[in-house]
Amino acid sequence: MQVLGAGVGRTGTMSLRTALQQLGLGPCHHMDAVLQDMAAQVPLWVAALDDKPDWPAIYAGQQSAVDWPTASFYSELHATYPDAKFILTHRDPNAWVESFSETIMTALGGRSEAPPELHAWMDMALAVIARAGFCHGMSNDEFAVGFEAHNAAVQAAIPASHLLEFQVKEGWGPLCDFLGVDVPEGEFPRTNDRKQFWELMEEGGA
Template sequence: MGQQASVPKAGAEIQVIGAGLPRTGTSSFSAALEMILDGPTYHGGTQISRGEPIEIQSWIKALKYWAKGDPASRIEMQKIVRQRLHGYTAVTDAPCSQFVPELLEIYPNAKVICTARDPISWEKSMIQAQGLAMAWFLRAVLLPLSGMRHFVDYTEQLAIQWERLYGVQAGSHDRDTYARHIAWLKENVPEERLVFFEVKDGWEPLCKVVGKKVPENIPFPHINDSEAIVRTAQYHIKRGLVRWGAILALVSVTVGYCVMS
């Protein structure tokens, strides 16, 4: 998260389903997949925060359909997923890390790779992310931004999904959530299709799983998710405040003109 949004490529199809939770090296994983699969990766956090407004709006709809749970809603949800992932070679990060069973139906030949991390370190990282995502002023500050004005609604829908899957409430994701996610994956993905990968292990194990050669003289990408999320939060908060400043200035000028008239 925090990088530039990827652009779909004609003819590209999903080859890898990234099943790892956010903050498990998904940004580095995404960048590595783009190199070895020679196509764009759909990193959920980045596409939602840096992509066009339709990205976040579509996932809110998909999450609402998922929550309904009936067959008709499931079909509508899968339609949205297909539309958003069309033209990508891989998908990583939330919300798709919670759509793994549905993704397996849509892409039966894709490999399922779960980025892994020490649960205690993951818990500490999530505390930081939750603090940024649940700031009380976000809805008001982001209101003037066409896409990010929906961010709080998105996090609320995502929280509903996580509560149903893992039995935890928003803002309380800890090492137990991590363990429950792993258990959930093992229940829903055939053992022979589920692979765990740590980005610190570099190219060789990843290339072996996807059947690609190790890139020569190219270091494995290491992107700091924590720094990226902070930069993205600061970027959108600044945009929101600047937009509010312009709105208030326009209102002030208009009111002053009306008074003088």
């Protein structure tokens, strides 16, 4: 694993995944990869939550990983892949809370209405998110505090020489400088707005 994302969901992780793959650092693992292969991936992440991770199996065929579940295991992953570079995607806390509440938490809060085949994935996802400090029933203020606490914990755990704090609105420059690669042609990818999030969820449940 060459690059690992420590930023939680709804901080531009899908855009970063697309960018890393465009830079030749893919395939890049993302929660979408879990949804597309739930039979294999969900048990592996449940084991990781039980402190029995099999990182080579989880990331088989991947060069990088972003988003949850990865973001909840940054400390363990740094110990396992000490030479990997870490990227902490972030954004304004209040904007993040609004996006997180209206997408991820809303989707996972609908477990009782979800198809049975999604229940194991939803349970795992809720546990992963709780591991990062976010649980159903928390207020928006508590989510914002948790968001900043997660970011601070990442900053404390990962050496500055191996960590890029990054907002996708900054574009290619900081990312390419950090990775030591040339800036590609074209604009930095912008993907997975709230509409696209729900489309991905529907595809995963299909």
